[in-house]
Amino acid sequence: MNDFRQPVEQAKSHCLYWIFQFGGWGLFTLARISGAVTVTGLPWVHATLELLLLNGAGLGLSHWLRHFIRREHWSALDARKLIWRVIAAGFVLGTPLGILTWFTDIASLQDPGPLLQAYSPALRLQIAPAAGIALEIVNTAFVFILWQAIYFGALRVREHRSAQLKQSELARALQSAELRLLKSQLNPHFLFNALNTVRSLIADDPVRAQGAVTRLSNTLRYTLRSRQDELVTLSQELEIVSDYLELESMRFEDRLKVESNVASDAGSVRIPVMLVQTVVENAIKHGIADLPSGGLLRVSAQLKDGMLLLDVENPRAATPSRSAHEGVGLRNARERLKLLFGDRASLDLDLSKPAMATARLRIPQQR
Amino acid sequence: MKAMIIDDEPPARRELRRLLADFSWIQIVGEAGNVSQAANMVESLSPQLLFLDIQMPGGSGFDLLARLEHLPQVIFTTAHDEHAVRAFEVNALDYLLKPIDPARLAAALARVKNAAAAGVLQPGAVLEQLFVRDGPQCWFVPLREVSLLTSEGNYVRLSWGNAHPLLGRALATLEPRLDPARFFRANRRQIINLDFVESVELGVSGRLHAQLRDGPEVEISRRQTRLFKLQRGI
Numbered sequence: 001m002n003d004f005r006q007p008v009e010q011a012k013s014h015c016l017y018w019i020f021q022f023g024g025w026g027l028f029t030l031a032r033i034s035g036a037v038t039v040t041g042l043p044w045v046h047a048t049l050e051l052l053l054l055n056g057a058g059l060g061l062s063h064w065l066r067h068f069i070r071r072e073h074w075s076a077l078d079a080r081k082l083i084w085r086v087i088a089a090g091f092v093l094g095t096p097l098g099i100l101t102w103f104t105d106i107a108s109l110q111d112p113g114p115l116l117q118a119y120s121p122a123l124r125l126q127i128a129p130a131a132g133i134a135l136e137i138v139n140t141a142f143v144f145i146l147w148q149a150i151y152f153g154a155l156r157v158r159e160h161r162s163a164q165l166k167q168s169e170l171a172r173a174l175q176s177a178e179l180r181l182l183k184s185q186l187n188p189h190f191l192f193n194a195l196n197t198v199r200s201l202i203a204d205d206p207v208r209a210q211g212a213v214t215r216l217s218n219t220l221r222y223t224l225r226s227r228q229d230e231l232v233t234l235s236q237e238l239e240i241v242s243d244y245l246e247l248e249s250m251r252f253e254d255r256l257k258v259e260s261n262v263a264s265d266a267g268s269v270r271i272p273v274m275l276v277q278t279v280v281e282n283a284i285k286h287g288i289a290d291l292p293s294g295g296l297l298r299v300s301a302q303l304k305d306g307m308l309l310l311d312v313e314n315p316r317a318a319t320p321s322r323s324a325h326e327g328v329g330l331r332n333a334r335e336r337l338k339l340l341f342g343d344r345a346s347l348d349l350d351l352s353k354p355a356m357a358t359a360r361l362r363i364p365q366q367r
Numbered sequence: 368m369k370a371m372i373i374d375d376e377p378p379a380r381r382e383l384r385r386l387l388a389d390f391s392w393i394q395i396v397g398e399a400g401n402v403s404q405a406a407n408m409v410e411s412l413s414p415q416l417l418f419l420d421i422q423m424p425g426g427s428g429f430d431l432l433a434r435l436e437h438l439p440q441v442i443f444t445t446a447h448d449e450h451a452v453r454a455f456e457v458n459a460l461d462y463l464l465k466p467i468d469p470a471r472l473a474a475a476l477a478r479v480k481n482a483a484a485a486g487v488l489q490p491g492a493v494l495e496q497l498f499v500r501d502g503p504q505c506w507f508v509p510l511r512e513v514s515l516l517t518s519e520g521n522y523v524r525l526s527w528g529n530a531h532p533l534l535g536r537a538l539a540t541l542e543p544r545l546d547p548a549r550f551f552r553a554n555r556r557q558i559i560n561l562d563f564v565e566s567v568e569l570g571v572s573g574r575l576h577a578q579l580r581d582g583p584e585v586e587i588s589r590r591q592t593r594l595f596k597l598q599r600g601i
Contacts, residue, residue: 189422192446193376196465200382253377292375292401292424317425 013158017066020154021059024147029055036106050104054097058140061093062147069148075155086148087141094141102129102136186223187281190248197251212250215243226273231340231366234301234308235267237276244277245297248284255294256284263302269365271308272340278333279312279347279359287314287357303365310361318355330359337363368483369396371412373405373431374420374444379465383418383444386472393476402426406434416479417441418463421448429505432498433535436544438507440482442475494544499525501532508532511549514563514582516541518556526582551595553577554588567595 029051036047068089069075074082101107119127194216201209222240226232242260249256280299288294295315302309330349337345341364350358370393374380380398387393396412399405402425409417409431417439419428428443443462461475497508508527515526518538525532534541542550542558553559559577566578575587575595587595 189447192465193379196382196446196467197376197378199466200378200385203385204378204381251376251378255375289375289422290424292404294424 016154020150021063024150025055025059025062028058028143032106040105042105046105050106054101054104054106057097057100058143061097062144065089065093065144065148066151069151075152075159082152086145086152089148090141090143090145091137093144094139095137098137098140099133101140102133107132107136186220189285190244190281191220193251194247197247201250208250212247215247218243219247223274230273231270232273233267234262234269234271234276234310237271237273238262238267238299238301241277241280241299244280252288252294255291256288257294257296259296259298261298261300266301266303266308266310269303269308269363271363272333272336275333275336275347275361276310276312278329279361282330283312283314283357283359287316290317291315306365308361308363308365310363312359312361314357315355316351316357368392368416368479369394369412369414370416370418371396371405371409371414371439372398372418373400373423373428374398374418375400375423376420379420379444383467386467386469389469390473390476392480402428402431402434405431409435409439410437413437413439415439415483418444421445429498429500432505433500435498438494438496438498440479441507442479494541494546497525497534499532499534504532506530506532510545511560511562514560514579515585516550516558526579551598552591553585554591557585559585 032051032055033044033047036042036051037044074085077085194212198209198212198216201212219240238260245256245258249258276299280297283297288297298311298313300311300313330347334347337347344364346360346362348360350360370387372380372383372395374383377400380400384395384398387395393416396414397408399408401423419431419441421428421443422445432438432441444465444467445462446465461478463471463475494510496510499506499508506527508525513525513527516538517524517526519533521535521537523534523536523538523541525534538556538558542552545558549561550558551561559579563579563582564577565580568576568578570576570586572589573592574589575592577585577587579585
């Protein structure tokens with residue numbers, strides 16, 4: 001849950017707590033007053049005064065109990081451990097309040113008489129006060145146990161609700177992260193330019209136009225189904241890269257030339273999906289597309305000591321007219337590499353040669 | 368009407384040419400694939416209308432406009448940079464998104480026709496509008512709305528409503544191309560738009576002070592004061 005929402009939630013639950021406290025004890029007081037007046041015939045002013053005193057003390061004690069429960073983190077306990085504590089707390093608080101109740105006129109509400117029928121009248125008289133006190137204690141303890149049952153019940157409901165809220169918020173966050181990834185991969189500039197090329201080819205060269213639609217579909221399908229942590233083989237990835245490059249050379253015509261040199265044993269190395277694609281896209285966007293006469297894009301890959309070495313080399317403008325060479329795409333690619341391989345993989349952009357850029361990708365071969 | 372297509376992608380140029388074939392009054396006089404080629408062709412062919420892509424090698428469409436001496440009307444064509452065009456304080460005629468919708472193209476050309484009928488597109492020796500790029504912002508500035516041009520070294524500061532964009536040219540190169548019926552050289556550093564002059568007062572030194580509407584008071588130098596009086600018959 002967001003931090004800024006915490007105080008509001010707390011204030012709300014605090015308010016609810018006092019409504020429950022006063023409501024509960026208030027109703028209990030009213031019920032006992034009417035009981036005392038009708039059953040024992042006590043004057044109602046007398047009964048009201050005594051019960052306000054007793055239940056006021058009860059409210060005070062239960063509030064102190066809540067403080068204690070929170071300090072001792074009882075809500076984190078499992079049910080079995082909690083039940084014994086709840087009963088014990090009920091009797092610890094119920095005993096003094098029960099004894100106090102016995103001394104009031106309210107006590108006659110709890111006449112132990114019927115319980116003692118089995119004993120002789122003499123004995124009955126002897127144990128009557130003790131039985132009376134015991135009955136008051138049990139009764140009052142029961143009130144505190146009931147209080148705790150309601151308290152923990154309410155707590156559970158609240159926890160459940162906030163867990164549900166968290167769950168849906170998490171789902172939303174995941175969804176938006178997924179969407180951001182998708183948006184960053186679906187390069188709209190490429191997409192609409194490719195569609196424009198297709199529109200032009202439909203008149204110029206229908207057969208090539210058909211091929212372009214197929215390649216564009218392949219590229220889009222691959223982009224749409226890939227997930228951040230997915231691994232594919234290099235040859236799978238290079239198939240899509242070649243579709244992409246084919247589309248771009250239709251667009252740029254003779255400005256884009258491609259040379260690819262991939263060792264056969266490198267094709268089976270597993271790499272993060274869309275990684276080489278991102279590097280190649282970067283080379284076109286910040287290299288070839290920036291040059292009026294275009295240039296040669298070179299992709300080479302080999303396996304050396306269990307490490308995939310993949311280089312993408314392209315000419316670049318001496319003075320870049322657009323943004324800096326290190327795009328968002330490359331930065332994302334590097335972050336993904338770090339997440340998946342830690343320090344064992346790397347992606348470097350070498351701009352030391354004038355008018356040339358070389359992206360070097362190093363990925364360990366998985367077993 | 369003479370028009371030029373400027374786009375770095377040959378298929379895109381072919382496609383637009385095909386779409387424009389339906390409009391016989393548009394005559395495509397040339398095509399260019401990058402900014403420097405385009406700049407030369409625009410100067411030599413003087414088209415009245417440009418179809419201009421934004422992202423191109425060796426500079427953007429905006430870079431081209433900033434380089435041009437004679438500014439034709441412009442329709443931007445772009446695959447994805449419509450936000451860049453919209454961010455303009457535009458009075459570019461229109462922008463078209465690629466792939467171009469033929470109906471949108473027809474609507475854009477209708478606007479061109481209307482502008483031509485209103486006489487906006489009359490090519491002449493007199494400069495009607497300027498393309499100004501100042502930092503991230505770009506404007507097409509109609510000169511009749513500019514109240515004051517102030518020289519700042521090799522640049523000119525335009526007073527245009529509330530905006531004061533800086534133009535990357537010297538005042539001296541701009542002056543001969545301004546409409547002499549509208550613009551008057553007040554002093555070494557400033558040219559005023561006479562349409563904006565609210566009142567003229569004679570100062571103690573014998574120089575005139577012109578008060579510009581919603582603008583500052585501009586002092587007219589001694590030599591120009593004489594000329595001003597002569598022209599105005601004061």
